[in-house]
Amino acid sequence: MLARVEGEGALDLSIxxxxxxxxxxxxxxxxxxxxxFLEGRSHLEVPDMVARICGICPVAYQMSAVQALESxxxxxxxxxxxDMRRLFYCGExxxxxxxxxxLLAAPDFLGFSNAIDMAGKYPxxxxxxxxxxxxxxxxxxxxxxxxxxxxxARVGGFWHAPAAAAAAKLLAELQALLPEAEALVLxxxxxxxxxxxxxxxxxxxxxxxxxxxxxxxxxxxRGLDISIAAFADEFxxxxxxxSTALHCHHRGQDYLVGxxxxxxxxLDQLPAPTRxxxxxxxxxxxxxxxxxxIVARALEIHAAFVEAIRLLEAYAPTATPxxxxxxxxxxxxxxxxxxxxxxxxxxxxxxDGSIASARIVPPTSQNQARIEADLRASLHRFGLxxxxxxxxxxxxxxxxxxDPCISCATHFLKLSIKHKA
Amino acid sequence: xxxxxxxPVRILCIGSPAEPDNLGFxxxxxxxxxxxxxxxxxLALDRPGPRLIEHMRGADTVILVDAVISGAxxxxxxxxxxxxxxxxxxxxxxxxxxxxxxxxxxxxxxxELPPHLKFIGLEAGAQPFAADEIAQLAKAVSDTAxxxxxxxxxxxxx
Numbered sequence: 004m005l006a007r008v009e010g011e012g013a014l015d016l017s018i019x020x021x022x023x024x025x026x027x028x029x030x031x032x033x034x035x036x037x038x039x040f041l042e043g044r045s046h047l048e049v050p051d052m053v054a055r056i057c058g059i060c061p062v063a064y065q066m067s068a069v070q071a072l073e074s075x076x077x078x079x080x081x082x083x084x085x086d087m088r089r090l091f092y093c094g095e096x097x098x099x100x101x102x103x104x105x106l107l108a109a110p111d112f113l114g115f116s117n118a119i120d121m122a123g124k125y126p127x128x129x130x131x132x133x134x135x136x137x138x139x140x141x142x143x144x145x146x147x148x149x150x151x152x153x154x155x156a157r158v159g160g161f162w163h164a165p166a167a168a169a170a171a172k173l174l175a176e177l178q179a180l181l182p183e184a185e186a187l188v189l190x191x192x193x194x195x196x197x198x199x200x201x202x203x204x205x206x207x208x209x210x211x212x213x214x215x216x217x218x219x220x221x222x223x224x225r226g227l228d229i230s231i232a233a234f235a236d237e238f239x240x241x242x243x244x245x246s247t248a249l250h251c252h253h254r255g256q257d258y259l260v261g262x263x264x265x266x267x268x269x270l271d272q273l274p275a276p277t278r279x280x281x282x283x284x285x286x287x288x289x290x291x292x293x294x295x296x297i298v299a300r301a302l303e304i305h306a307a308f309v310e311a312i313r314l315l316e317a318y319a320p321t322a323t324p325x326x327x328x329x330x331x332x333x334x335x336x337x338x339x340x341x342x343x344x345x346x347x348x349x350x351x352x353x354x355d356g357s358i359a360s361a362r363i364v365p366p367t368s369q370n371q372a373r374i375e376a377d378l379r380a381s382l383h384r385f386g387l388x389x390x391x392x393x394x395x396x397x398x399x400x401x402x403x404x405x406d407p408c409i410s411c412a413t414h415f416l417k418l419s420i421k422h423k424a
Numbered sequence: 425x426x427x428x429x430x431x432p433v434r435i436l437c438i439g440s441p442a443e444p445d446n447l448g449f450x451x452x453x454x455x456x457x458x459x460x461x462x463x464x465x466x467l468a469l470d471r472p473g474p475r476l477i478e479h480m481r482g483a484d485t486v487i488l489v490d491a492v493i494s495g496a497x498x499x500x501x502x503x504x505x506x507x508x509x510x511x512x513x514x515x516x517x518x519x520x521x522x523x524x525x526x527x528x529x530x531x532x533x534x535x536e537l538p539p540h541l542k543f544i545g546l547e548a549g550a551q552p553f554a555a556d557e558i559a560q561l562a563k564a565v566s567d568t569a570x571x572x573x574x575x576x577x578x579x580x581x582x
Contacts, residue, residue: 119526123533126533129530130534136474151470
């Protein structure tokens with residue numbers, strides 16, 4: 004993996020005799036080489052280092068890493084640690100999803116060029132979105148000390164257990180905002196989303212008894228059910244000449260990870276209040292219209308609120324917020340559901356606990372081939388004879404809908420169209 | 425963030441802990457300890473994006489501190505307020521395309537700007553900021569905050 008999380012993108016499109024002859028989503032952010040940086044460092048440094056990969060989803064990087072490292076060290080997290088990791092992660096889903104819905108995706112569906120213009124007509128909607136995002140940040144700060152690049156997590160658990168009073172205060176804030184999360188679901192379900200069903204494989208984690216966040220097996224809509232250790236046997240990363248991001252395929256085919264894939268595969272694991280809300284909103288899942296991702300994100304925000312409230316209602320500080328174990332050599336795997344989909348890690352440790360090798364497969368790599376396949380189908384349906392500006396807008400909408408970590412760059416996507424007779 | 429727990433005057437210094445975009449952090453360290461924390465809050469914010477709105481909420485006066493590039497001589501101080509803040513250019517290179525200018529425009533559209541908003545920028549150059557430039561900036565920020573407190577008839581120094 005070339006761990007780029009924000010970067011510049013461009014779309015090269017060649018149209019020949021009214022057909023797309025070439026379509027390449029180029030990511031040319033320079034490699035960041037985090038995996039090489041990790042080599043030789045102590046395993047205890049990994050959570051703080053990988054948190055720096057992404058300012059939007061640092062928790063995901065930390066949680067996949069500690070899972071892999073603890074599997075080598077033989078650490079079995081206590082129920083308290085498991086619950087707090089789930090709570091920590093709920094905060095990240097809330098802040099990341101809310102940012103994407105309000106500042107990136109919704110303006111596309113409402114005909115605005117950006118969130119600032121949208122805020123002029125829908126100030127209460129954007130204000131609500133920012134409040135929800137702040138709630139997610141507050142959860143991350145509760146356990147992480149700060150919301151960006153949090154420092155509270157460590158191999159074995161958390162550095163300290165927050166006070167009960169802090170948990171009670173956070174709980175009250177989340178309870179007060181839960182109706183707003185509910186209203187957000189209904190608002191997204193009423194958006195004028197394009198009708199664009201496609202055929203693709205959904206891949207996510209799956210874990211009996213819970214909506215997958217921090218753990219699970221890898222499952223798919225086409226019957227895959229494997230342990231996370233088998234990921235590399237099924238999914239292949241490859242270099243594409245036009246991109247510095249690796250492309251990932253499942254046995255040669257593109258596939259979808261992220262909120263829509265998770266929801267499609269884990270409907271029965273949604274918390275009961277979120278399931279009831281889904282019934283009320285009038286949407287039907289599983290859905291293979293990728294534009295329904297915005298509703299899936301809103302539903303996951305609601306589910307994360309419900310989960311966070313449940314975990315905080317039961318919260319009590321512990322005297323052992325982390326476990327320790329002597330270093331030893333070995334290989335371990337970690338996978339969790341980052342806001343954008345499965346984030347897979349593999350580490351090899353030396354006997355002294357230093358990192359011998361690291362491999363990280365982020366969701367954006369996994370979705371890149373799917374985005375290209377979607378663009379090919381969507382632009383064809385949209386009409387290749389349309390003016391370039393309209394094609395650019397539609398292509399941006401398609402790309403942003405996946406919430407790739409190149410979102411910032413794809414706001415000003417460079418579009419190159421070549422027409423050939 | 426609970427606004428009632430934070431003072432009405434806030435100095436929000438924007439940047440990164442690491443060079444080259446570390447002006448905000450250098451300025452914040454230069455300012456810390458100069459004010460009664462009950463009256464003036466000094467924060468170093470690492471590329472906050474739209475979270476800046478959260479940090480401004482409930483404040484009467486916010487002084488923003490950041491590095492700028494306008495073509496002026498390195499070390500030049502820029503002070504903007506009111507509609508002059510519209511002159512900040514949206515560059516879309518920050519987290520998910522939301523930098524300071526975009527965030528202020530978003531807050532403005534939603535009516536979330538504080539009643540008094542001042543921006544103090546220091547022109548960046550090719551070299552890291554020198555100690556005297558940081559001191560110059562800190563003095564400008566300190567003078568502005570002091571004037572605000574004086575006009576409100578509030579005690580200011582620690």
